[in-house]
Amino acid sequence: MELDVSELSVQETYLRMVQMITPRPIAWVSTESKDGVANLAPFSFFSGIGANPPTLCFAPANNPDGSPKDTLENIRQTGQFAVNIVSEATAEAMHQSADPVAPEVDEFELVGVSGIRCVKIAVPRVEQAIATMECTLHSTIGLGTGPGGANLVIGNVVYFHLDDALADEKVLKTIGRVGRRHYTKIDQTFQL
Template sequence: MEFDVSKLSVQDSYLRMVQLISPRPIAWVSTLSIDGIPNLAPYSFFTGVGVNPPTICFSPANDGQGRPKDTLENIRQTGQFVVNIVTEPVAQAMHRTSDELAPEVNEFALAGVDPAASTQVKPPRVRSAVAAMECTLHSAIQLGAGPGGANLVIGYVVHLHIDDDLVDQSSIETVGRVGRREYTVVKDTFRLE
């Protein structure tokens, strides 16, 4: 089957992309508004960019009304965020934070997760996450407009939190997104020579 993406709806393009780009790691991003309200939301268009300097990116799409999501607004205003790593024990809490909510809603409280103080940035991290990356903003680029319009956030990693038991492991059993509401755990790995 062939698809001319210029003739697909935003929803149909999204469904085809998430079908093909799989599994997608999840950036569970915590931010603070300029009024100090914590925000926590997952983004599965997320990856590392490079290590010199340590850089990551994720893509928060506009909300259903075409407005930037709270995460993006907070990062633009403060220049800081934390990417919390999702594993199976926190997957349900992560999923609870995926709904569009009003800016005054504290998603840490909504999901029942405790915040922990970060070291170099103001937004808190998720205490129960096995790892977190504190980040400062390099740039936030608007790529599209309207509902589902793409934005790209590029950030420098300035501090790492990694559970002591995981420091010497080559990989962590992270949760990835494989569909709209379907997830997987990275457990079966293999090595090629």
């Protein structure tokens, strides 16, 4: 099969990308609006960039109406966000937090997870997450416009939280996304 991206819809392009770019780690991003409403949303276009300074990025696409997602708006307003790491125990809540809801809805309450304050930033993190990275905004880059338009958020990691029971683990048992609604768990690894 040969496909010319210029002849595909945004949705078709997205479906091919998530089919081919696997497994994708999940940034379960928590933010807070300037009015104090907690927001929680997953993004699987996510990666670490470097360790000096510790930097990561994720890419929230615009809403179907072309407007920016609440996560992006909150980060632009406050300059802060937390990336919560997803395990099998939090997978269902993470998936549910992808559903579109009004900005005034506290998504921690909606999906049934506890928010706990971060140390260096004024944003809640998921208490049940096996690890969290507190981040300050480095920059955002608009890469596209309209429905599905891509945005790149680059953040500086300023604090780590790691479940004490996992501190000595070489590999955390996280989950990744391998399709539109399909996930995989990291339960087998090999070393070269």
